[in-house]
Amino acid sequence: xxxxxMNMPWWLFVLRAVMxxxxxxxxxxxxGKHSLGEMSPFDILMLIFVGSLMRTAILGDDHxxxxxxxxxxxxxxxxxxxxxxxxxxxxxxxxxEGVPSxxxxxxxxxxxALRQHDIPQEAFDRALRxxxxxxxxxxxxxxxxxNGKITVIKCSGS
Numbered sequence: 001x002x003x004x005x006m007n008m009p010w011w012l013f014v015l016r017a018v019m020x021x022x023x024x025x026x027x028x029x030x031x032g033k034h035s036l037g038e039m040s041p042f043d044i045l046m047l048i049f050v051g052s053l054m055r056t057a058i059l060g061d062d063h064x065x066x067x068x069x070x071x072x073x074x075x076x077x078x079x080x081x082x083x084x085x086x087x088x089x090x091x092x093x094x095x096x097e098g099v100p101s102x103x104x105x106x107x108x109x110x111x112x113a114l115r116q117h118d119i120p121q122e123a124f125d126r127a128l129r130x131x132x133x134x135x136x137x138x139x140x141x142x143x144x145x146x147n148g149k150i151t152v153i154k155c156s157g158s
Contacts, residue, residue: 006064013067016058017074024054029098097146104142107155117144128152 006013058071086093103113103124114124124142127150133139140153 003063003065006067007062008060008067010066010070013058013062013070014074016060017071018078020054020058021075021078024050025096100143100145100151102141103144103150104136104139106141107137107139109136113144119144119150124150 059067082096086096101113101117102110103117103119104110109124113119114121127142128134128136128139131152131154133152133154136142138155140155142150142152145151
């Protein structure tokens with residue numbers, strides 16, 4: 001087969017790339033914030049599998065050199081359009097990224113917050129230590145950000 005001959009029309013690569021991007025975006029949002037916070041070996045395997053499966057979903061049986069470039073350009077373009085829309089609309093940004101979740105305030109953990117976001121206590125404790133804190137008593141506020149990172153503000157006396 002000729003490397004420049006695509007086995008489907010160019011617009012089908014665009015459509016499949018958009019559908020795959022939006023589908024994965026929705027799945028990532030549904031799985032919660034923590035899924036991208038700390039990368040465990042399981043998370044890395046999931047990324048590999050998802051990438052492999054999405055390649056098939058986007059390109060199908062096409063083995064041309066042009067098809068993947070059309071798909072990648074489409075995905076980059078869609079990503080850029082969503083970023084522009086999110087920068088211009090706080091409401092759209094909240095829909096796209098989500099909102100932070102309170103994990104602790106004034107030295108007390110928010111009941112059930114870690115379990116709700118599938119964060120092991122040890123991972124929370126690690127985040128505290130990374131911010132120079134030994135216990136939750138020293139926390140003014142700790143939040144799980146939409147990007148999956150835990151941010152911590154120390155009590156003013158700490």
